[in-house]
Amino acid sequence: MNQTLLTVDNLGKSYKDKQIVKDISFSVKKGMITAILGPNGAGKSTTIRSMMGIMQPDEGDVQYQGHPKQGVPHQKVGYLPEERGLYKNVKIMDIILYFADLKDYPKKKAKARALEYLKKFGLEGKDKVSVEELSKGMAQKAQFIASIIHEPELLILDEPFSGLDPVSQDVFKREIRELADNGTAILLSSHQMNLIEEIADDLLLIHKGKTVIQGSMEEVKEQYSNYKCTIVGENEASLFENLPSVQSVEQDGNRTVLYLEKDVHLPTWVTHMPQASIIQEMTIDRISLHEIFVGIATEKDLMKSGGGANHA
Structure with a gap:
């Protein structure tokens, strides 16, 4: 049984009079990939930002295992935000080492890991190149490396496949799965069902800020597919x-x-x-996860209840 690292209970967030997220609950376990899925505007990024403390949730609890305070201890977490952004005129290696330093990670160890990952991601020899000289896909790879350079216990990825070509998507998928297999707890949000179907262990499908399907990939497949x-x-x-x-x-x-x-x-x-x-x-x-997703998003009933997953 994989150990639960992060627990989110009844998270809620409103903007003015509109409730964006309501009663969202889930957990993230070590060595497993938990995916938050949903159409654009479903509340995925709001859930992650509220959980991370980037915005203040109106209600709910976020508890990190062994951490006495509410919320996520940032030293132990890697985060790839949906809005990518690296300093354009700074060299890749300097940016990666800067992120490692923010997490109090040893510089020598960070540099060795960075060179290893640059080679793995097809960026060998680019360590002294500035971010503005990179293609969008290359810059995204560099930011991904920066998010994992300090060996985080929990890795949070918001739309990690967005803007990547199919080859780069495969590289990311393999690396995410490998990180999980080595014990990292991974939470990712995405609207790209076909990619999630290949790598996720647990699913949380939200629509209009509410949970509509929740369970392991096997349970969801058994119940809805x-x-x-x-x-x-x-x-x-x-x-x-x-x-x-x-x-x-x-x-x-x-x-x-x-x-x-x-x-x-x-x-x-x-x-x-x-x-x-x-x-x-x-x-x-x-029927695929994509078809389940479209069925929920368009409020079209392609599924019959029954089985182990939760349907709200």
Whole structure:
């Protein structure tokens, strides 16, 4: 059982008369990746900033394991904010060492780690280059290195994949997973479901400032990711609407998607496919985290309750 490092209870934050975050509760464990997901404006960054003390929450408790005071001890935490920003005319190595110094991390050790990470991230030989000479993706890598240079117990990443090309996204994913496997507790926010689906252990999906789904990746998949069957061919949607275990049918051109009931027995179900159907391609898989996300964001019911995850 992984040890809980951070606990957030009933966090709430309002701006003027509008409540941005309400009753958000979750925990972050050592060696695990917890993801806060939601559409833009859902309250992800407000949750993180309130938790970090960057803004003062109106209500709720934030408790870091072994820390006597409320809130997060900044020496033990690495933070990559959504709004990236490094001093443009300062050399990369100087910036990284500056962040290490802020955390009271030994300079010699920080420099060795920085050179190692620059090489790992394809920035070898760039240590004396100023930030303004870097591409956006390279600057983001440098800021990521600065956030982990002091070997934080807890790493908080707000939209870490934003603006990265697919190759750099893969580099970040591998590094985030490796950090977690080595014991770092990681909390990240993102709206890029496909990337989160590959690396997250626990999920908190928020919409309009409230928790709508919470649980481990396995629980969420088990509870909400019903099967779907995608058929490519010139068919009428009505051909499939009365098939057993079909909840709904969606059609886009020659692509028909059948959303199936949770307890469908697939080998038996396939035998009911109409003889008149035209099938050029057919795939059966679970609905993705992205589809769950879109279903919540558009308040469209693609899911049926049941299982271990919490649905608020």
